[in-house]
Amino acid sequence: MTSAASDQAVCSSSPPRVRLVTVEQLQQPAEGPTIRLPTAAARCAWSLLLGKDREHFVAMHLDTRHRVVSVEIVSMGTLSSSLVHPREVFKGAILANAAAIICAHNHPSGDVSPSQEDRALLKRVLEAGQLLGIPLLDFLIVSETEHWSASEHGLMRGGASA
Numbered sequence: 001m002t003s004a005a006s007d008q009a010v011c012s013s014s015p016p017r018v019r020l021v022t023v024e025q026l027q028q029p030a031e032g033p034t035i036r037l038p039t040a041a042a043r044c045a046w047s048l049l050l051g052k053d054r055e056h057f058v059a060m061h062l063d064t065r066h067r068v069v070s071v072e073i074v075s076m077g078t079l080s081s082s083l084v085h086p087r088e089v090f091k092g093a094i095l096a097n098a099a100a101i102i103c104a105h106n107h108p109s110g111d112v113s114p115s116q117e118d119r120a121l122l123k124r125v126l127e128a129g130q131l132l133g134i135p136l137l138d139f140l141i142v143s144e145t146e147h148w149s150a151s152e153h154g155l156m157r158g159g160a161s162a
Helices: 003-013 038-049 086-095 116-132
Strands: 056-062 068-076 100-106 136-142 147-149
Touching: 038 056, 038 068, 038 100, 038 136, 038 147, 056 086, 068 086, 086 100, 086 116, 100 116, 116 136
Parallel strands: 100 136
Antiparallel strands: 056 068, 056 100, 136 147
């Protein structure tokens, strides 16, 4: 076998280096709750995160009428932290054709005060959403009894520097 024939045989039998994936929405999803206020978003987050013993970070994907079309668990962490990157937050939103998102996570400790890491993540997700055209409408922290909302604290416009 010549060298050229050998190279061709190897190339034709190896798996492709790039996998082509297509995404299409097969049916209209059922209408979820409409979220217009931080308290409604917090209720939705509580229904997803209540009773979790570790931090969970979720992204709620909304349509143009602010109805929840899907919810994704972006990350499950430890008792006191959860590793989240904007890339993972928006991957599901793009696939769901979301017009906007609301992010939420729990603090099993019960203290809903945002940490420095929470504030840094809020800023990164807010900026990524602006770049992608999928705005972040709110960023919530919930415990068993209360919630903290970035929009209620005026942090959703102009960044999260408070």
